[in-house]
Amino acid sequence: MLAEYLRSHWAAVRAGLLETVAKFDDADLDFAPFDGAYSVRRLVLHIAHEEYGEVQHGITQALPSWPEDFDPAAYPSRAALESKLAEVHTETVRLLAALDDSDLAREIEAPWGATAPLADMLRHVIEHEIHHRAELSLILGLLGRPGLDA
Numbered sequence: 044m045l046a047e048y049l050r051s052h053w054a055a056v057r058a059g060l061l062e063t064v065a066k067f068d069d070a071d072l073d074f075a076p077f078d079g080a081y082s083v084r085r086l087v088l089h090i091a092h093e094e095y096g097e098v099q100h101g102i103t104q105a106l107p108s109w110p111e112d113f114d115p116a117a118y119p120s121r122a123a124l125e126s127k128l129a130e131v132h133t134e135t136v137r138l139l140a141a142l143d144d145s146d147l148a149r150e151i152e153a154p155w156g157a158t159a160p161l162a163d164m165l166r167h168v169i170e171h172e173i174h175h176r177a178e179l180s181l182i183l184g185l186l187g188r189p190g191l192d193a
């Protein structure tokens with residue numbers, strides 16, 4: 044039941060993220076709300092990168108080390124960002140699909156030394172996505188456009 048809840052919750056969060064990202068034009072991607080803040084492009088890449096690191100290094104440990112940041116210059120358009128989000132999330136969904144509730148109770152020792160049940164590690168990644176999705180929505184407001192109606 045928890046596994047199914049996490050799958051459906053993340054699917055809903057992701058749908059809202061994609062709806063939010065789709066409200067930006069390519070010309071908006073370098074907008075940052077204040078000096079030193081992440082731009083729209085960097086925020087989207089940060090969501091994908093955190094998921095990639097937490098899932099593929101922290102949980103599955105398929106990656107032997109925390110991944111290098113994704114190079115913003117390699118993602119010149121919204122379509123390129125959406126493609127990166129999908130690439131990372133496809134692997135996460137594959138992992139989630141194979142989980143049942145007993146897997147979620149399993150304690151995972153992350154390579155950085157913390158130990159937590161798998162469910163908690165996944166919840167953290169979902170919360171991270173919601174957190175930055177809200178920042179993107181706020182940025183839409185700063186650009187004078189409607190944000191996400193979550």
Ligand code: NI
Pocket residue numbers: 089093171175
């Ligand atoms: Ni973050």
